[in-house]
Amino acid sequence: MTRALVAACAAAAVCVSAPTVLAAPTPYSPETREAWVNPMARAGESGDLRIDVTRAPDTIRAGEEMRLVLTVSNSSDEAVSDLFIGARRGDPTWTVEEARRVLALDTGAYPWAGPGLELPGELGPGERREVTLVLPPEFLPEGTFPLLLQMGETTERMLVTVTPAPTAGGEDVTAPQVPGLTVLLPLTAPVDIVPGETGRAAEETPLILQTEQLAGQLAPGGRLSGLLDVYATEQRGTCLAVDPALVDTVSRMRSGYTVAGERPSLTKKTQRLRDSWFSDDEPDPGVPGRGAADAAAWLERLQGAGCVVPLPWADADVNAVAATEDEWLFREATARGPQLLAEELGVTPVGNVVVPPSGYVTEQAASALGWADQTVSVEESWEAAVAELTPQPAGVGDTSLESTHIPDRSGAPTPGAPVRVLVAANSVWGVPQQDNHALLAPGVTAVTYSPALGSLLAATGPVPRTTGYSHPDWRFDYRLDSPAARAVTAASAVRLAVRQQTLPGDWAQSPQPVLVMPAPLLDVPTAGTLLRTVTTLLDDAAATPLALADALTPPPGLEQQPVAPPSVGVTRFGSPWPDPAAVSDTEVLRAAQQTRYTDDLTRMMVNEPAIQLDRYDFTLPLRRDILMALTGTSRSSLATRDNAVRAADERLDANRRTLQELRGSVALIPPGNVYTRASESSPLLIVAENGLPLPVDSDLAYSGPEGATLAMNGYVYIPAHGSITVPLTADLPAEESQTHLSLWLATRDGSPISTPVEITVQTRAGIVGTYGVALLIVVGLALALLFRVGRHRRRRRP
Incomplete structure (x- = not known):
């Protein structure tokens, strides 16, 4: 066994060190500011005075008045007086695209003046006052139109729908064809598991959370609990888009958990007694969590869901995951969900569906979607890949272990079952399309939805999102309008999208289905408003409920069309506009380094039948840490972008330290500074130790002067939590009195495992x-x- 190699030694020194620590990207830099907010859209509206809609009807009938409850607030240090609230509206809109555009225009797009309301007296500093504004029927035409409430430079805007008044029976009206309606109600939340977790044998790893924020959402009155209440009111055409990371965490919470800021060390460090007298290196043990009962109750309610589709793990950005070019990280993000949801919920989820949080997929992500085949177990795929090469002798103590090298694969295979990915319609343009389906790759089909509707639905709740596929001219800080106003806007947009697909009389055509995709962190009031609107549309026969499985079925013949492979420099799909919420290249590089590091850590271990833990399960939580760092849930909102980037940086940094600690627990112990041999046939004795819970099957690599060779009998098999003495036969240059060698442990395919150690061998001449x-x-x-x-x-x- 020969290892040359000053070059190999240099490579080893790089690989076994910590992944490069790169600076976190600037969340909201001047270079990206205009990608978030068009400076010309609603300029100058932010200030100390605000007017917010507190309560408003989802819709009204023609001939009815509209009663709005408003909250006027003054955040300045001075009292203001002579305040007047005026109402204006624009012309009725006929498309969702036009409705979204007019919401970003100046007040000139609202030419019709209505009644106003004068506030008596002064509004003191920090004061909030609730008032009621009544809009008369003559101001409210039938249809969907933009409404503007103005107080000085401040405006509050929303879409208002006025439906036709009930008519007397007897009219012979040709009923139009109505579209199918499918709603995906998201269930996801930030999961703040303390990073650095690993799998354990015989028992489940104790759950340690950083805060009790998840327990608060699961409790009665919390957001996640309230969403299940809303779902119970209308299940026709509605499917729960469930984050498997959330369900996995809630399931573990049932057995109890701890709230702490840090995790105990994974390895035991030797310390002299006197050194521990005046130091306390033990981490904070934390406090017992209080949400176990609420977690059990919430999960029990979720088990009765009629339709469930998995989100990517931790709602990870599949484009960023694909950019790491790691097969196993992509599999964990897209293929793990159905298996876990089936086990925890007792239901069969809608399979082979990918719901990107960004609303689009890049060419790189589309080429990786073959790995999203959710009918194949991830662990079985890993072990099958490891076993593809011809078995080789394992070395010391055992000769039956297979090679741990994973073969190099060029691209993802065609999935065994078709994969569907839900994206905005304007994010695919250069591939075969039919109706609302587009063929991205063999076995991979995009199911599209309205980008304007998706953008209006995303801009709801306390943390409105900016979608990457939305037109930059109509982007502004959506927090200028109140959550209640944006919820009414979203409901009106759903009605408008349904009406767009309805053509009356002899011109009736087969309408396209309407896919409603609310924001991932959907709040309960907005969810209630949307599902009330859906119920009304279904009850009025304006739409028919469409099961998600039916909405995913492509038109006949589409999947038989040829798909051209990607061409260099030619983009066929992806975000049509700059996406300010995209994961930065810096973060992708850090994640890619750590995934490769984790793969090497997994491959160097060996499954042991006597140990109730396999190597993939041991390192699985480390991959999940990376997915949580790449989550797209909070990145696309101005309200939470900074915190999301900061949390990702902290999680990746903590994951790096854990990987360092684990890799450092497998090491060589040199015999001393100088090793003296009695004769040329005397072996060198090197001790290899292993602090991991599974055996390590490794090779011994080295570098030294020209003519120096080392050999050993087989490979180094280090038992779990143990050590072994490795005898080496050395052929060293006779003319040198001393020979300097650098040795390190490596996987069988040459990937370094341990930090190199330096030894000096005293030769016979010396x-x-x-x-x-x-x-x-x-x-x-x-x-x-x-x-x-x-x-x-x-x-x-x-």
């Missing part, structure tokens, strides 16, 4: 030279002693 010098010194000392004794005797003679 030993002879040393013995010769010592002999001369001894002879010299003996002669000097004899000379002194003789001289002393001569002096004593008479």
Whole structure:
């Protein structure tokens, strides 16, 4: 076994060190500001005075008045007076695209003036006042139109729908064809598991959360609990889009958990007793969590869901995951969900569906969607990939272990079952399309929805999102309008999208289905408003409920069309506009480094039948940490973008430290600074230790001077939480008195495992030279002693 190799040593020094620490990107830099907010859209509206809609009807009938409850607030340090609220509206809109555009225009797009309301007296500093504004029937035409409430420079805008008044029966009206309606109600939340978790044998790893925010959402009155209440009111055409990371965490919470800021060390460090007298390195043990009962109750309610589709794990950005070019990270993001949801909820989820939080997929992500085949177990795929090469002898103590090398694969295979991905319609343009389906790759089909509707639905709730596929001219800080106003806007947009697909009379055509995709962090009031609107549309026969499985079925013949492979420099799909919420290249690079590091850590271990833990499950939580860092849930909102980027940076940094600690627990222990051999046939003895819970099957790599070779009998098999002495046969240059060697452990395919150690071997020539010098010194000392004794005797003679 030969290892040359100053070059290999240099590579080892790079690979076994910590992944490069790169600076986190600036969340809201001047370069990206205009990608978030068009400076010309609703300029100058932010200020100390606000007017917010507190309560408003979802819709009204023609001939009815509209009653709005408003909250007027003054956040300045001075009182203001002579305040007047005026109402204006624009012309009725006929498309969702036009409705979204007019909401970003100046007040000139609202030419019709209505009644106003004067606030009596002064509005003091910090004061909030609730008022009621009544809009008369003559101001409210039939249809969907934009409404503007103005107080000084401040405006509040929303879409208002006025439906026709009930008519007397007897009219012979040709009923139009109505579209199918499918709603995906998202269930996801930030999961703040303390990073650095690993799998354990025989028992489940204790759950440690950073805060109780998730328990608050699961409790009665919390957001996640309220969403299940809303879902119970209308299930026709509605499917729950469930984050498997959320369900997995809630399931673990049932058995109890701890709230703490840090995690205990994974490895035990040797410390002298006297060094521990005045130091306390033990982490904060935390406090018991209070949400176990609420977690159990919430999960029990979710088990009765009629339709469930998995989101990516932790709602991870599949484009960023694909950019890491790691097959196993992409599989965990897209293929793990159905298996876990089936186990925890007792239902069969709608399979092979990918719901990107960004609303689009890049060419790179589309080419990886073959790995999203959710009918194949991830662990089985890993072990099958490991076993593809011919078995090789394992080395010390065992000769039956297979190679741990994973073969290099060029691209994802065609999925065994078709994969569907839900994206905005304007994000696919250069591929075969039919109706609302587009063929992205063999076996991979995009199911599209209205980008304007998706953008209006995303801009709801306390943390409105900016979609990457939305037109930049109509982007503004959506927090200028109140959550209640944006909820009414979303409901009106759904009605408008349904009406767009309805053509009356003889011109009736087959309408396209309407896919309603609310924001991932959907709030309860907005969810209630949307599902009330859906119920009304279904009850009025304006739409028919469409099961998600039916909405995903492509038109006949589409999947038989040829798909051209990607061309260099040619973009066929992706975000049509700059996406300010996209994961930065810096973060992708850090995640890619850590996934490769994690893969190497997994491959160097060996499954042991006597240990109730396999290597993939041991490192699985480390991959999930990376997915949580790449989540798209909070990145696309101005309200939470900074915190999301900061949390991702902290999680990746903590994950890096854990990987360092784990890799550092597998090491070589040198015999000392200088190793002296009695003869050329004397072996070198090196101790290898393993602090991991599974055995490590490794090779011994080295570098040294020209002509130096080391050999051993087989490979190094280090038992779990143990050590082993490795004898090495050394053939060293005879002309050198000392030979300097660098040794490290590596996987069988050459990936370094441990940090290199430096040893100096005293060769035979050096030993002879040393013995010769010592002999001369001894002879010299003996002669000097004899000379002194003789001289002393001569002096004593008479």
